[in-house]
Amino acid sequence: MRIQLLPSSFDETGKVSQHQRLTCFVVNDTVAIDAGSLAFSCSPKQREQVRDVIISHTHLDHLAGLPIFIDDLFAGLTEPLRVHVTRKMADSLEKYVFNWDIYPRFSELKNDHGTVMEYRYFEPGEKFAAGGLEITAILVNHNNPSAGFIISDGSNSIGITGDTAETEDIWEAFSKCEDLRAIFVECAFPNEKDKLALASHHLTPNRLAEELNKFKKNRCEVYAGNIKAMYREKVVEQLGELAIANLKIVEVGKIYEF
Numbered sequence: 001m002r003i004q005l006l007p008s009s010f011d012e013t014g015k016v017s018q019h020q021r022l023t024c025f026v027v028n029d030t031v032a033i034d035a036g037s038l039a040f041s042c043s044p045k046q047r048e049q050v051r052d053v054i055i056s057h058t059h060l061d062h063l064a065g066l067p068i069f070i071d072d073l074f075a076g077l078t079e080p081l082r083v084h085v086t087r088k089m090a091d092s093l094e095k096y097v098f099n100w101d102i103y104p105r106f107s108e109l110k111n112d113h114g115t116v117m118e119y120r121y122f123e124p125g126e127k128f129a130a131g132g133l134e135i136t137a138i139l140v141n142h143n144n145p146s147a148g149f150i151i152s153d154g155s156n157s158i159g160i161t162g163d164t165a166e167t168e169d170i171w172e173a174f175s176k177c178e179d180l181r182a183i184f185v186e187c188a189f190p191n192e193k194d195k196l197a198l199a200s201h202h203l204t205p206n207r208l209a210e211e212l213n214k215f216k217k218n219r220c221e222v223y224a225g226n227i228k229a230m231y232r233e234k235v236v237e238q239l240g241e242l243a244i245a246n247l248k249i250v251e252v253g254k255i256y257e258f
Helices: 044-049 066-076 087-096 169-176 191-200 205-212 229-241
Strands: 002-005 025-027 031-033 052-054 081-085 117-121 127-130 133-140 146-152 157-160 180-186 221-225 247-249 255-257
Touching (some): 081 087, 081 127, 087 117, 133 169, 146 169, 157 169, 180 205, 191 205, 205 229, 229 247
Parallel strands (some): 031 052, 052 081, 081 117, 157 180, 221 247
Antiparallel strands (some): 002 255, 025 031, 127 133, 133 146
């Protein structure tokens, strides 16, 4: 199984920057977990093959690229783009994004081949299929109802917390997953911004360290990301000071294989 955190910013030379402002993971070039930078940074192969987009929650940094991605594909789609969401997320998307004022309501539109977008509903605790993968959605603790995920190809699994503060269910699920190879966790703010992290339901390095005490698979790789761009250097420094052997910083744009 392959997973890539798509770039969302570039430096002055045009090279991929490690500063992350939008969130989108692509798995096996066919399934997107969130869509923040999907339209802007996916490869031609990913643009051709991604037909399942799974949304963790409806904050803008996780879905900004979704309308543009559908727009780019509109005429050539031979099957609907499947947007996997809870019903509450779908309601928010229809009310605030696909509302004809901000962007067309693609769920009502067709091209020469038929419907171009459809919602597929999930609820936390459920398993569902997407792009040949089995996805388990797990409720996490964010100020917009949010899910993390366990993604399995039948041989290996990876976990993604999505945006979250202190939580319980996802660590229990990660710990019980026998073929879990890696988890991708959030760490948005430095320790000095603890009050802001608490108010916005995010983690700091110190808070992440406490959360990892709940995780019972010490040999599993842990990749920290979703670091607010303006605090990246400080957060990376503080994560390093934790000296947790299997904790690494996710490299934006790198393809990880498990």
